[in-house]
Amino acid sequence: MDVTPILDSLNDAQRQAVTAVAGPTLVIAGAGSGKTRVLVHRAAWLIDVEGVSPQGVLAVTFTNKAAAEMRGRIEALLNIPVRNLWIGTFHGLAHRLLRRHWREAGLPQNFQIIDSDDQLRLIKRLLKNLEIDDSCWVPRDIQYFINGQKDEGLRPKHLNDEGDPSRRQMIALYQAYEDVCERGGLVDFAELLLRAHELWRDNADLLAHYQRRFSHLLVDEFQDTNAIQYAWLRLLAGKTGIPFVVGDDDQSIYRWRGARVEHIYRFQKDFPGTAVVKLEQNYRSTATILHAANSVIENNSSRLGKKLWTEGADGEPIRVYAAYNERDESDFIIGRLRDWIDQGNLRAEAAVLYRSNAQSRVLEEGLINAGIPYRVYGGLRFFERTEIKDALAYLRLISNRNDDSSFERVLNKPTRGIGARSADMIRAYARANACPLWRAAGALASDEFNGRAANAAHEFLNLIETLARDTDGLDLPGKIDHVIHASGLIDFFRKEKGEKGETRIENLLELVSAGGGFEPDPAAEMSPLDEFLSHAALEAGEGQADAWDDCVQLMTMHSAKGLEFPLVFLSGMEDGLFPHQRSISDPKGLEEERRLCYVGITRAMQTLYVTYAEQRRLHGMDSFSQPSRFVAEIPDQYIEEIRPKVRVSRPTRAPIVGRTPIRQGSEVGIRLGQRVRHKKFGDGIILNCEGQGAHARVQVNFEDAGTKWLVLSYANLDLM
DNA sequence: TACTATTTAATTTTT
DNA sequence: TTAAATAGTA
Numbered sequence: 199m200d201v202t203p204i205l206d207s208l209n210d211a212q213r214q215a216v217t218a219v220a221g222p223t224l225v226i227a228g229a230g231s232g233k234t235r236v237l238v239h240r241a242a243w244l245i246d247v248e249g250v251s252p253q254g255v256l257a258v259t260f261t262n263k264a265a266a267e268m269r270g271r272i273e274a275l276l277n278i279p280v281r282n283l284w285i286g287t288f289h290g291l292a293h294r295l296l297r298r299h300w301r302e303a304g305l306p307q308n309f310q311i312i313d314s315d316d317q318l319r320l321i322k323r324l325l326k327n328l329e330i331d332d333s334c335w336v337p338r339d340i341q342y343f344i345n346g347q348k349d350e351g352l353r354p355k356h357l358n359d360e361g362d363p364s365r366r367q368m369i370a371l372y373q374a375y376e377d378v379c380e381r382g383g384l385v386d387f388a389e390l391l392l393r394a395h396e397l398w399r400d401n402a403d404l405l406a407h408y409q410r411r412f413s414h415l416l417v418d419e420f421q422d423t424n425a426i427q428y429a430w431l432r433l434l435a436g437k438t439g440i441p442f443v444v445g446d447d448d449q450s451i452y453r454w455r456g457a458r459v460e461h462i463y464r465f466q467k468d469f470p471g472t473a474v475v476k477l478e479q480n481y482r483s484t485a486t487i488l489h490a491a492n493s494v495i496e497n498n499s500s501r502l503g504k505k506l507w508t509e510g511a512d513g514e515p516i517r518v519y520a521a522y523n524e525r526d527e528s529d530f531i532i533g534r535l536r537d538w539i540d541q542g543n544l545r546a547e548a549a550v551l552y553r554s555n556a557q558s559r560v561l562e563e564g565l566i567n568a569g570i571p572y573r574v575y576g577g578l579r580f581f582e583r584t585e586i587k588d589a590l591a592y593l594r595l596i597s598n599r600n601d602d603s604s605f606e607r608v609l610n611k612p613t614r615g616i617g618a619r620s621a622d623m624i625r626a627y628a629r630a631n632a633c634p635l636w637r638a639a640g641a642l643a644s645d646e647f648n649g650r651a652a653n654a655a656h657e658f659l660n661l662i663e664t665l666a667r668d669t670d671g672l673d674l675p676g677k678i679d680h681v682i683h684a685s686g687l688i689d690f691f692r693k694e695k696g697e698k699g700e701t702r703i704e705n706l707l708e709l710v711s712a713g714g715g716f717e718p719d720p721a722a723e724m725s726p727l728d729e730f731l732s733h734a735a736l737e738a739g740e741g742q743a744d745a746w747d748d749c750v751q752l753m754t755m756h757s758a759k760g761l762e763f764p765l766v767f768l769s770g771m772e773d774g775l776f777p778h779q780r781s782i783s784d785p786k787g788l789e790e791e792r793r794l795c796y797v798g799i800t801r802a803m804q805t806l807y808v809t810y811a812e813q814r815r816l817h818g819m820d821s822f823s824q825p826s827r828f829v830a831e832i833p834d835q836y837i838e839e840i841r842p843k844v845r846v847s848r849p850t851r852a853p854i855v856g857r858t859p860i861r862q863g864s865e866v867g868i869r870l871g872q873r874v875r876h877k878k879f880g881d882g883i884i885l886n887c888e889g890q891g892a893h894a895r896v897q898v899n900f901e902d903a904g905t906k907w908l909v910l911s912y913a914n915l916d917l918m
Numbered sequence: 919t920a921c922t923a924t925t926t927a928a929t930t931t932t933t
Numbered sequence: 934t935t936a937a938a939t940a941g942t943a
Binding site: 260261262287288289290292293311313314386387388390391451452454455553554555556576613617618735736737738754755756757775776778779780781790794816817 | 919920927928929930931932933
């Protein structure tokens, strides 16, 4: 057996990982250390050298993109298409299992997946139904609560209110939400994972079957697994399955989404005899950039510990620019981008990263003015557009009349005279009789509604029935085409003025061709339509098109994870913005921000600029800020400071040490997040600043007295 | 029912 | 500031 193609291109550590003996393996793969390569080559090694059947390998990732890339690369390496090899996202694989074993999972055969937007709407509707004030019970918070519990594997029955009435309410809402999903045959993202876990947990035979089948489990981005995903993996691994997990504890940036870095720390305990391989050699960045990254991340306490290094050159210093304000910052970045482009480089090889999406605005304005093409990552995706979701809702109703979520969405879209009043009555009836909206509408239409409303309701019910009948024999694109026309959606959007309606219609037509291009799995135990609908929920499509154009890349640091660019700008590096205000006081939150910074720095291959603004217009008010503490964590020797050419003279701010009283009429020591004491209101935190000199005001959130705006020169605040 | 005024709040995002 | 959601009006 010639193993050259599999091992040739690997370094020692990578080779050690790829050829690890058949036992649990934990690969700590630093940024740019060839993580995917190791995973791909490991799969090839198992199949080609160890003689493991492709059937016996399960590879799990977080994104569809990663899954597709892995499959492609494995096939390229082995030079054969590997069917039977299960590669997919956690959600995709869970979905596959649930479709296959819907009975055991306690689901209807035609269950449908709802995305987070559907979920939120469903919760809002639920609150309205139960007549709960949604200003008191914020739908988003409830959604967060429900998903958080599911991520931990907890059902309402597992939860205890601990005597806390608000918690009791949350649990009750969770239960009510579950009931609605159950009735409508709806499954949300977290539910996919939870159900798949319960499926195995409660069906020993089934579990045994899959345990026998999958001898090797390959896991990507292991640091991002949540409790239920990890539990699912451990169930599958059982006593004999061999997990091979790859991750980087320093790049864990999704704690707020349920990801638990701790899994990477406890892996060795859960799987005794684990071989640990560290990949620290970096093939992406200059030594200077790596030194900077290492220095920053060293400030985190809980780490496995790892130091990136390269055989490459030191490269350029990291350039730090202290801008006067956000406009100045943007001008500076654009100037450098210009130079870059003028030197004959590709625009697409430059990326401007920021902490939060709102920061893209100023940059975009500047880029437009400068006539530099750019692309912002992370917009609305195809299957998330309203018009597409409307069309999908019709299709879902055709497949399942009990889908309340879809029913509600299109009941009066286009308007057909079913106003808020009629809709309320339908909801009330459905609630009183614990039946789907569909049945409620039918009952009311032929019974209680007066002429006009009854007509409208009948019209809607008939429309759906007719659509179902008329599309019965059609193929998928035919069905979609018929539905978007016959439902009146096309006409509805045609009336929308401006270009908007036109785009919407184009998108709807695009949906038809998406249906045409969709290849249903012949082995699937469901209709191509249902399969397409699931696919739409599970794979929302590309964010923004034009990826092939040569554009400067604008994105958040989160979305930059996994990418690399020769030229990178980290913008808005200010305390309060990054680290973000909301994470700053929580040590765990701060460490995660620091990891995010580490991710940001390690995106850069050759040139890295770090910029911050001393003054920034935030939420319509000017505020002052200090450079991000992360900037100070980069040793001076790697930094070259660039000062603005023209400085507007303004008071300098002294470093804050101890309790410095604020001098009248000056903003010395003021920064967002600063703790202050007021003689009447007590202790608080500065949220915002405005104006200068005698007019300077600050907004302070007092622990007891709430949030107040104070004029600095009168307030006599003490810094804490 | 559609349009307009007002209020409110303001990370990060994939499935 | 501004986007989105809600309330009010024609």
